Amino acid sequence: MKASFHEIAGAISQANRIVILSHVRPDCDAIGSQLALALSLQQLGKEVSAWNEDGLPESYRFLKKSALIHQPPSEAEDFDLAIALDTANQERLGTALRAVRRVNLWINIDHHASNPCYGDLVYIDKIAPATGQIVYEFLLSEGFPLPSAAADAIYAAISTDTGSFRYANVTARTFEIGAELLRSGVNAAAIANKLYESYPKRRVQLLGQILPEVHFDADDQIASMSLTKKTKQQLEIQPDDIDGLIDYVRSVEPVVVAIFFEELPEGKVRISMRSKDDRVDVNKICSEFGGGGHPRAAGARIRGSLEEVRSKVLQRVFHEITKSL
Amino acid sequence: MKASFHEIAGAISQANRIVILSHVRPDCDAIGSQLALALSLQQLGKEVSAWNEDGLPESYRFLKKSALIHQPPSEAEDFDLAIALDTANQERLGTALRAVRRVNLWINIDHHASNPCYGDLVYIDKIAPATGQIVYEFLLSEGFPLPSAAADAIYAAISTDTGSFRYANVTARTFEIGAELLRSGVNAAAIANKLYESYPKRRVQLLGQILPEVHFDADDQIASMSLTKKTKQQLEIQPDDIDGLIDYVRSVEPVVVAIFFEELPEGKVRISMRSKDDRVDVNKICSEFGGGGHPRAAGARIRGSLEEVRSKVLQRVFHEITKSL
Numbered sequence: 001m002k003a004s005f006h007e008i009a010g011a012i013s014q015a016n017r018i019v020i021l022s023h024v025r026p027d028c029d030a031i032g033s034q035l036a037l038a039l040s041l042q043q044l045g046k047e048v049s050a051w052n053e054d055g056l057p058e059s060y061r062f063l064k065k066s067a068l069i070h071q072p073p074s075e076a077e078d079f080d081l082a083i084a085l086d087t088a089n090q091e092r093l094g095t096a097l098r099a100v101r102r103v104n105l106w107i108n109i110d111h112h113a114s115n116p117c118y119g120d121l122v123y124i125d126k127i128a129p130a131t132g133q134i135v136y137e138f139l140l141s142e143g144f145p146l147p148s149a150a151a152d153a154i155y156a157a158i159s160t161d162t163g164s165f166r167y168a169n170v171t172a173r174t175f176e177i178g179a180e181l182l183r184s185g186v187n188a189a190a191i192a193n194k195l196y197e198s199y200p201k202r203r204v205q206l207l208g209q210i211l212p213e214v215h216f217d218a219d220d221q222i223a224s225m226s227l228t229k230k231t232k233q234q235l236e237i238q239p240d241d242i243d244g245l246i247d248y249v250r251s252v253e254p255v256v257v258a259i260f261f262e263e264l265p266e267g268k269v270r271i272s273m274r275s276k277d278d279r280v281d282v283n284k285i286c287s288e289f290g291g292g293g294h295p296r297a298a299g300a301r302i303r304g305s306l307e308e309v310r311s312k313v314l315q316r317v318f319h320e321i322t323k324s325l
Numbered sequence: 326m327k328a329s330f331h332e333i334a335g336a337i338s339q340a341n342r343i344v345i346l347s348h349v350r351p352d353c354d355a356i357g358s359q360l361a362l363a364l365s366l367q368q369l370g371k372e373v374s375a376w377n378e379d380g381l382p383e384s385y386r387f388l389k390k391s392a393l394i395h396q397p398p399s400e401a402e403d404f405d406l407a408i409a410l411d412t413a414n415q416e417r418l419g420t421a422l423r424a425v426r427r428v429n430l431w432i433n434i435d436h437h438a439s440n441p442c443y444g445d446l447v448y449i450d451k452i453a454p455a456t457g458q459i460v461y462e463f464l465l466s467e468g469f470p471l472p473s474a475a476a477d478a479i480y481a482a483i484s485t486d487t488g489s490f491r492y493a494n495v496t497a498r499t500f501e502i503g504a505e506l507l508r509s510g511v512n513a514a515a516i517a518n519k520l521y522e523s524y525p526k527r528r529v530q531l532l533g534q535i536l537p538e539v540h541f542d543a544d545d546q547i548a549s550m551s552l553t554k555k556t557k558q559q560l561e562i563q564p565d566d567i568d569g570l571i572d573y574v575r576s577v578e579p580v581v582v583a584i585f586f587e588e589l590p591e592g593k594v595r596i597s598m599r600s601k602d603d604r605v606d607v608n609k610i611c612s613e614f615g616g617g618g619h620p621r622a623a624g625a626r627i628r629g630s631l632e633e634v635r636s637k638v639l640q641r642v643f644h645e646i647t648k649s650l
Binding site for chain 2: 159163164165166167168169170171172173175176178179180182183188189192193196197198199200201203204205207208209211212213214216220223247248249250251252253254
């Protein structure tokens with residue numbers, strides 16, 4: 001049963017000790033939503049904890065007051081109210097769920113269509129581009145405080161979950177909220193700069209090493225790139241340096257399937273695959289190699305040398321493309 | 326003397342044959358502004374030409390009705406009214422200027438701070454993030470038509486000139502206009518996809534050639550990249566393949582000034598420069614080399630070999646950084 005903002009506000013007003021949770025490996029929408037709601041409730045005089053399994057990722061430490069967000073304590077605690085944000089199912093709360101012992105009421109606020117509506121008061125808006133946008137509408141509609149650090153956090157959440165206002169989930173209301181947040185004092189450019197325009201020098205060096213080796217097959221319908229163990233060691237590559245690299249080849253006009261090969265330790269290769277055509281289901285292909293995902297974005301870990309895996313996977317994708325297009 | 330929107334609208338209403346011009350190597354703000362104004366004036370029954378030296382770049386052909394934009398004819402023509410958009414000085418109109426013979430009145434609408442206010446009716450708003458935003462405000466305030474293709478063009482102009490709503494020039498009003506355009510039917514995600522996520526194979530090959538040669542100076546506060554004539558020929562590079570390349574180095578964390586050097590035919594080098602710190606004004610530096618622009622984004626064309634220009638410009642920037650930071 002869908003709760004109204006007003007019912008949620010009522011539950012909050014009756015609670016004192018409140019814990020705000022979000023999913024494992026939190027993205028900026030998770031962190032921004034947690035932070036904004038936590039700061040607002042603190043200002044209402046509530047005793048607020050904000051936990052997720054991994055705590056605050058380094059890349060979001062620039063958000064004011066973000067130190068509020070912690071990994072859960074090892075000993076479970078009791079609360080009047082627990083609020084899960086941006087978390088498609090309760091298991092994705094990970095250790096943060098186990099750190100909540102007794103609680104009178106669970107609230108679940110999210111924008112994932114797959115959310116099974118766990119909890120006592122549930123507000124799922126699968127059209128909302130970001131949970132941050134739902135939190136903003138909630139604070140606004142209930143007249144809850146929006147301190148400046150909370151406004152920043154909402155802006156960061158919305159900006160990242162819309163790919164900087166580029167994805168199909170953006171509506172006129174999203175832009176309107178952007179305008180309202182800027183009017184309230186958010187420095188959008190400073191936040192965007194921290195989110196998108198500050199990467200380490202090694203990222204450019206990494207691109208300089210892998211882009212010259214991009215490989216096109218099947219009349220440029222397949223594009224692939226490889227990252228060797230050697231390059232990773234040499235440039236001291238961190239996991240998030242690799243995020244989004246596949247987009248460099250996915251965005252090439254005639255490409256239908258983009259593949260990223262990453263040489264792992266222990267004789268394995270991680271593959272990421274993207275399809276731009278519904279007739280080529282990369283989830284199906286990756287499943288055959290023991291992986292999975294979605295029809296347009298999937299992955300797998302495959303035993304073998306980089307060359308063996310490349311050749312096997314490229315052959316399989318070539319076959320699928322020839323058959324399907 | 327700054328003209329009002331109303332005076333500009335008056336001049337338009339009295340004219341019949343109107344030419345809308347923009348700068349050489351048009352970016353999406355130039356094209357989008359030209360296209361939006363041209364479509365609006367056509368709908369008012371005007372006989373409109375829209376020219377720029379290079380015509381319509383391939384990457385903006387997706388804009389509806391963009392075929393309206395042409396290279397100037399070889400034989401000069403007469404007009405009642407000429408309108409220059411997004412063009413910081415009249416010389417930047419290039420061959421498009423020479424194709425205008427007699428004209429009763431010149432209008433100059435722009436957002437470049439360095440614009441010397443050429444023309445009879447001048448509207449410079451150096452705070453506006455895009456000339457497209459000025460054109461939009463003009464059409465709105467004067468009740469001029471905004472056909473759907475014009476709304477798309479304005480959206481594309483604003484999106485690109487703000488780096489997808491990320492730059493410091495974005496204001497609450499910019500977001501509000503985004504909301505208004507989406508409400509009027511603009512498909513923002515489809516436009517963003519064309520602008521940012523579809524490029525030719527040669528773009529990846531180009532990155533593969535220039536990124537390994539990126540050069541860092543002054544403790545990584547200066548990053549520079551170069552594009553030679555040879556690479557351009559070999560990959561058949563079009564001018565718009567080069568757009569945004571400078572962002573690859575601008576976004577590196579410690580970089581304060583990013584510089585792009587492009588070897589031109591006739592023994593010249595085109596430089597683009599970006600600053601991430603208000604204390605380093607790249608408009609000032611580029612002006613010394615005969616160019617101009619904004620404090621944080623400027624350019625110039627300099628006579629000399631690639632090596633000579635690189636060394637001269639890097640030295641000048643090094644000096645400025647040492648002095649200012």
